[in-house]
Amino acid sequence: MQGWAFHRYSNSARVGNGPKAKSDKLKDALISDICISTSAAPTYFPAHYFETQDDKGNKREFHLVDGGVAANNPTMLAMTNITKEILLENSDFFPIQPIDYGRFLIISLGTGSAKQEEKYTAFECAKWGLINWLHHGSYTPLIDIFAHASADMVDIHASVLFKALQSEKHYLRIQDDSLNGDASTVDVTTRENMENLINIGKRLLKQPVSRVNLETGAYEPCSEEGTNEEALIKFAKKLSDEKKRRNAKANA
Secondary structure, eight states, X not given: OOEEEEETTTTEEEEESSGGGGTOGGGOOOHHHHHHHHTOOTTTSOOEEEEEEOTTSOEEEEEEEEGGGTOSSTHHHHHHHHHHHXXXXXXXXXXXXXXXXXXXXXXXXXXXXXXXXXXXXXXHHTTOOHHHHHOBTTBOXXXXXXXXXXXXXXXXXXXXXXXXXXXXXXXXXXXXXXXXXXXXXXSOOOHHHHHHHHHHHHHHHHSBOEEEOTTTOOEEEOGGGOXXXXXXXXHHHXXXXXXXXXXXXXXX
């Protein structure tokens, strides 16, 4: 498992519990600390502090907030880390080449976003000061713009990359960009909203596989590829077969 967070003291990205954690105890953080850190979205949840310690008693401090401040959609980050492991000749990825992205299988699960609508105009924004950019009505324009732009650009880059490699079906993005009301917020944790989010997730499974329209940025269904549920089953089968192949190789 890998967590994505941002170090407040050094202003740098941190990825936890990845392959290097096996050999470096100072990078082997608890999954609980990783989950809390990668959820510590500024203004919603507090920053998270924890320490790691190796066998020699050396300690390392972590002061982290949600990595979404740097990469709201960590798809390309995950691909970069796999590429690094290939360059380091990690046997788990041999004989894949560093830029052999056509061999990658990417499942990108979005956390949902508000229904696309024209919230602001240039005429309106031109009159804003700092306060309005930070908080306008029930919205946080500056945060929303940075977060959505970051996530959308990654999705577009990944979509173009896999399309260029004729491997579109190797990249599965599941996202609902039509949320409204409490479902589109980050901090409404009522039982009613939690149950509603669960139902939204279940409905997403039954919906057709969708891909982002590179011109409009909206998700459009690809009816010929089946539902998200069917696509996930296909991915699971491929991963299971690969796991069996690796186990057979290790035991040979």
